[in-house]
Every structure is written in structure tokens, then in C-alpha cells.
Amino acid sequence: MTTLTSHEPHGAHQTKAAAASGWIGSALEYYDFFIYATAAALIFPEQFFPKGNPTTAIIASLATYGVGYIARPIGALVLGHLGDTHGRKKVLLSCMFLMGFSTIGVGLLPTYDQVGLLAPALLVILRLIQGFAVAGEISGASSMILEHAPFGRRGFYSSFTLQGVQVGQILAAAVFLPLAHYMPAEQFNSWGWRIPFLLSVVVIIAGYVIRRRVDETPAFATEGDERARPSSPIVEAFKYSGGDMLRVVCMALMNVIPVVATIFGAAYAVQPAYGIGFAKDVYLWIPVVGNIVAVLVIPYVGNLSDKIGRKPPVIVGALLSGLLAFAYLYAISIKSVPLAFAMSLLMWGVVYQGYNAVFPSFYPELFPTRIRVSGMAISQNIGTTITAMLPALFTAVAPPGSVNIWFTVGAIAFGITVIAALAALSARETYRVHLKDLGRSNAVPVGKQEYERMRARVLPGA
Numbered sequence: 001m002t003t004l005t006s007h008e009p010h011g012a013h014q015t016k017a018a019a020a021s022g023w024i025g026s027a028l029e030y031y032d033f034f035i036y037a038t039a040a041a042l043i044f045p046e047q048f049f050p051k052g053n054p055t056t057a058i059i060a061s062l063a064t065y066g067v068g069y070i071a072r073p074i075g076a077l078v079l080g081h082l083g084d085t086h087g088r089k090k091v092l093l094s095c096m097f098l099m100g101f102s103t104i105g106v107g108l109l110p111t112y113d114q115v116g117l118l119a120p121a122l123l124v125i126l127r128l129i130q131g132f133a134v135a136g137e138i139s140g141a142s143s144m145i146l147e148h149a150p151f152g153r154r155g156f157y158s159s160f161t162l163q164g165v166q167v168g169q170i171l172a173a174a175v176f177l178p179l180a181h182y183m184p185a186e187q188f189n190s191w192g193w194r195i196p197f198l199l200s201v202v203v204i205i206a207g208y209v210i211r212r213r214v215d216e217t218p219a220f221a222t223e224g225d226e227r228a229r230p231s232s233p234i235v236e237a238f239k240y241s242g243g244d245m246l247r248v249v250c251m252a253l254m255n256v257i258p259v260v261a262t263i264f265g266a267a268y269a270v271q272p273a274y275g276i277g278f279a280k281d282v283y284l285w286i287p288v289v290g291n292i293v294a295v296l297v298i299p300y301v302g303n304l305s306d307k308i309g310r311k312p313p314v315i316v317g318a319l320l321s322g323l324l325a326f327a328y329l330y331a332i333s334i335k336s337v338p339l340a341f342a343m344s345l346l347m348w349g350v351v352y353q354g355y356n357a358v359f360p361s362f363y364p365e366l367f368p369t370r371i372r373v374s375g376m377a378i379s380q381n382i383g384t385t386i387t388a389m390l391p392a393l394f395t396a397v398a399p400p401g402s403v404n405i406w407f408t409v410g411a412i413a414f415g416i417t418v419i420a421a422l423a424a425l426s427a428r429e430t431y432r433v434h435l436k437d438l439g440r441s442n443a444v445p446v447g448k449q450e451y452e453r454m455r456a457r458v459l460p461g462a
Contacts, residue, residue, distance in 0.1 A: 014214055018148035019157045021092075021214045022141035023164035028203040029096060030168030031175075032103040033068070033134050034262075035196045036127065038172055040064060041266035042180075043193045047111045048120045058267055059395050060120070067124050068131030069381075069388030076377035077234060079136025083373030084233035087216045088144040091136045091373065096211065098133035100204035102126045107197025138165070139377035142360040147217035147369070147435065152306060152455035155431060158361035159302025163295055166356075169262070170291045175199070177285070219369045219435055230370050237367065237375040241439060244366040245379035250423030251314065251363075252383025254355045256390060256416045257321050261328065261348045262287045263391045264409065269332050269340070276335055286344045293349030294356070301357035306455070309431050310362035314424040317354020321347050322417030329406035355420070365430035368439030387416070 044064065045057040083091035105126045112119045141161045149157040175196040183192045223229050230236050237245060265286075269278040305313055324347035331339035359380075367375035394412070398405040430438060432445035446454065 015148050015150060015153075015157060017214050018145045018217075019160045021211050022145045023160040023167075024210050025092060025096060025207050026137060026141055026161050026164030027167040027171065028207050029099050029134060029137050030165045031171040032099045032168075032200050032203055033130060034169045034172035035103070035175065036068070036106065036130065037263055038176055038266070039193055039196075041263055042176070042270060043189065044123070046189060047193075048109075048123050049112055059392050063392045064120065064124055064127055068127040068134075069385040071128040071131030072135040072381035072385050073378065075132035075135030076139070076374075076381040078132075080139065080237075080374030080377035081232075081234055083136060083140050083143065083377070084371055085229050085231075087220055088140050088147070088373065089211065089214060089216050091140040092144065092211050093208065095133045095136045095140065096207040097204060099130060099137075100200050100207070102129035102133065103197050103200040103203070105129075107194040107200070135381045136373070136377055138162075138360065139364070139373050139380060142376065143364045143372045144214070144217060146361060146364050147219040147372075150458040151434060152451060152458055154365070154435075155305035155310065155358065155361040156299060156303040158364075159298050159305075159357045161360040162356050163298040166291045166294045166298065169258075170288055170295070172196070173262075173285075173288045173291070177288070223370055233371040233374040234378065237371040237378065241367055241371065241375050244427070244439075245375055247423045247427050248363050248366065248376065248379035249383040249386075251318075251355070251359065251420045251427075252380045253387055253416045254318055254321075254352075254359075254420045255384045255387040256413050257325065257348060257352045259387055259390050260325050260409065260413050261290065261344060264394045265328065265332060267391070267395070268329070268405065276332060278332070278335075278337065278340075286341055287348075289341065290344040290347075290349040293345050294353050297350055297353045298357040301353050302361070305358045305361065306431060309429050310358050310365070311424050311427065311429055313354040313358050314362065315421045317351055317356070317358075318417045318421040318424065321352040321355070322414035324351060325413040325417075326406065326410035329410050333406040362424075362427075362430060365433070365438050366427065369435070371439075 040061050044061040045054070048064075049057040049060050051057065079091050079095065082094065103126075106123065109122050109126070110119055138161060141164075142158050145158050145161060146154050176193075179188055179192045179195060269276050301313055324343060328340065328343035328347050331343050363376045363380060364372050390412070394409045397412075398408040402408075428441070429445065432448070432451045433443045434446070437443035445451075
């Protein structure tokens with residue numbers, strides 16, 4: 001429990017419990033989401049699509065990865081409404097069950113050789129359910145943690161949401177490593193890849209046990225009973241916070257960096273059509289190590305944003321990680337595994353975290369409590385949906401055999417990060433604004449000296 005000032009919502013604030021729930025829940029749920037991403041690059045082109053044209057198979061497989069993002073705006077509408085009208089806890093439990101069961105379904109699917117076109121059709125349906133489910137995870141978990149956190153520590157605690165996401169990515173890649181390395185290739189390609197998907201039964205059990213123990217946030221409770229809450233938080237979000245929603249859409253385009261690092265980068269490095277020739281088990285270590293570094297960096301950046309603000313880390317992280325995308329792709333193009341490792345660690349593990357660690361506090365702070373989950377969920381998922389189409393676009397504009405693939409893809413990625421940086425620059429600063437005043441354009445931030453005194457009071461017991 002944390003001590004509250006009179007300017008914050010009163011009630012039991014389960015700061016550490018909420019952070020732990022967000023961390024573990026996000027790790028488990030994004031494990032589900034990202035094992036699909038890994039398999040889409042490494043396995044699905046051979047298992048779920050015709051083998052006559054490898055380039056077509058790669059494009060089709062990466063497109064199914066993007067299909068999950070198409071469902072995310074729809075999921076954001078439904079789950080955002082649920083989170084703002086019935087509570088953050090209910091939306092997080094709903095996300096977990098939908099994600100877990102759909103992922104298990106992917107592990108049970110027949111292949112193209114067994115059922116023909118029915119295989120990719122079923123794959124698309126299950127990916128749509130995954131996308132629908134994950135749409136409410138980060139916005140729900142970030143809002144839950146933010147509203148339980150003490151003033152002056154919201155950036156630090158909210159960053160645990162994304163630390164959990166990075167852990168989920170580590171698990172997603174790491175679970176494939178022993179399978180790809182130790183299993184004979186024929187067995188791995190025929191049935192071994194299914195094991196990570198079937199292990200998602202753990203998500204359903206563990207996630208339920210953890211999340212049911214955290215109470216609803218005091219901020220949500222002070223909004224009154226269900227009759228006093230907005231009947232249509234989505235309409236209110238567009239009507240009163242449309243500008244901030246547009247900013248979040250543009251900032252969420254930063255998802256281009258993990259797309260370059262793990263999705264297109266994986267296909268570029270390992271698929272025979274590109275002629276690079278990285279071994280699958282070797283390449284899998286690149287996102288694993290990069291994410292391990294990210295897990296260590298994230299809480300420090302989150303804490304830094306509580307000291308200097310949300311905007312500086314986001315802007316610097318966006319521009320520098322965009323520039324480093326060139327170097328990362330160039331390292332793959334010259335077939336240098338050590339350089340690819342180094343650029344991955346720098347681009348994704350360190351610099352990108354300037355954005356990644358801060359947006360779980362920055363985004364929900366742009367919206368008032370009554371529309372917080374809807375505003376963040378809808379706008380963030382629109383942005384990430386746009387970037388999810390990029391792997392197929394990259395492959396189309398820079399297909400196997402074309403010249404300077406690394407430069408073409410890198411230039412597009414950098415241009416996108418510039419847009420994200422400009423959106424952050426245009427946003428108002430939020431870190432010194434009390435929770436009850438968030439979302440108001442005329443909110444007066446606490447003075448710097450008073451803010452530091454308040455931070456000092458909550459740090460010992462936070």
C-alpha cells in the first residue's frame with residue numbers, strides 16, 4: 001500500500017500487486033502473441049502455404065502476422081469500452097482467456113499438405129482472435145498500474161507493463177531455441193514447432209490466478225457506479241481527446257522498430273530466398289539477447305521519465321533507433337552475425353527503450369480516467385496495425401534479389417520514427433500532473449520543487 005496525497009484518488013492502492021499483475025500477465029499474453037510472430041517468419045511459409053513460389057509464401061506468411069493487427073482496432077473498441085465501463089480487471093481477464101485459447105488452437109491446426117487452403121484460412125481466423133484479445137492488454141494493464149501507482153512514480157511502475165512484454169518476447173524466442181537446435185529439422189518442422197503453442201495452457205491458469213487477486217483501481221471506483229460512468233467512452237474519447245488520440249496513433253508507429261528487428265529481420269536473415277543464410281537457431285538468439293538487455297534497461301528509463309518528463313526519452317529513442325535500423329539491416333546484408341548482434345542490442349535493447357519504457361505511462365496520462373482505456377487502446381492499436389502491414393510491404397518493395405534491400409527498408413523505418421518523434425514533441429508534458437487532472441488541456445502541473453518533495457515522500461514506501 002502507498003500513502004496518498006489529498007490530490008490523488010482515495011482508497012486502497014495496491015501498487016506492487018498491480019505492477020506484478022501487469023508484468024506477469026503481459027509476459028504470458030505476449031508470449032502467446034510473439035510465438036506466432038517467430039513461427040510466421042521461420043515455420044509457417046513452409047507449413048501453411050503452397051511451396052511452388054518461396055517469395056509468395058514468405059509474403060503470405062508475414063501477411064497473416066499482420067492480419068492479427070487488423071483485428072486490434074476492433075478489439076480496442078470492444079475491450080476499451082469494457083475497461084472504462086466495467087473495470088480494468090475485467091478487461092484484463094477477458095484478454096487473457098481469448099489469447100490463451102486461440103493460441104492453443106494454432107498449435108492444433110492441420111498443415112497445407114493435409115487440408116489445402118483450409119489450413120491458412122483457419123490460421124487467419126485464429127490470428128484475428130489473437131489480435132482482438134491483445135488489443136486491450138497493454139492499455140488495460142498500463143491503466144491499472146498507473147492508477148494504483150503513487151504520484152511521482154507512475155513512469156517507473158507503468159514501465160513494468162512493457163518489461164513484461166519484453167520477457168514474453170524472450171520466452172517466445174527462447175522456447176524455440178532448444179527445439180530448433182536439438183530436434184532433427186524434419187521433426188521440428190512437422191510437429192516440434194507446435195509445442196510452444198500448446199504450452200499456452202499455462203497462460204490461462206497462471207494469468208487467472210494472478211489477476212483475480214488485484215482489486216479495481218481507486219480512480220475507477222471514484223467515477224461512481226455503472227450508471228454514473230460514460231455510456232459511450234469511445235464517443236467521448238473522439239469528441240474531447242481526438243487530438244491526443246491522433247498523437248498516440250503517430251507515436252505508436254514506433255512499433256516499426258520491433259517489426260524490423262524480429263519479423264522482417266528474421267525473414268531477411270534466414271529464408272533461403274534472400275540468400276543470407278543465417279541458421280535459424282543462431283538468428284533466434286538475436287531477439288533473445290536484445291530483449292534481455294531491454295528488460296534491464298526499461299525500469300531505469302521509466303524512472304528517468306519521472307525525473308525529466310515523458311517527452312525527452314520518447315523523442316531521442318525514436319530518432320536514434322530509426323537511424324540504427326540502417327546499421328542493423330546492413331549487418332544482416334553483409335552476413336555478419338557479430339555486427340547484427342551488436343546493432344540489435346543497441347537499436348532494440350537500449351535506444352528503443354527510450355520510447356518503449358515510457359509510453360505505458362505517457363499514453364494513459366493523456367486521457368482522463370473515464371475514457372482512459374478506450375482512448376489509449378483505440379489509438380495505440382490503430383498505430384500498431386499500420387506498422388503490422390510493413391513486413392509484407394518491405395518484402396514487396398525490396399523482394400529477394402533486389403539491390404540495397406537494407407537501405408530501402410531502413411529509409412522507410414527512419415521516416416516513420418521521425419513522424420513518431422514529431423507527435424511526441426507536439427504533446428503536452430504529463431509527469432507532474434495529478435491523476436485527477438490528467439486529460440485536461442488546461443491542467444496545471446505541480447512545480448518542480450514541490451514535485452521533487454512529493455516524490456521524496458513516496459519513494460521510501462513505494
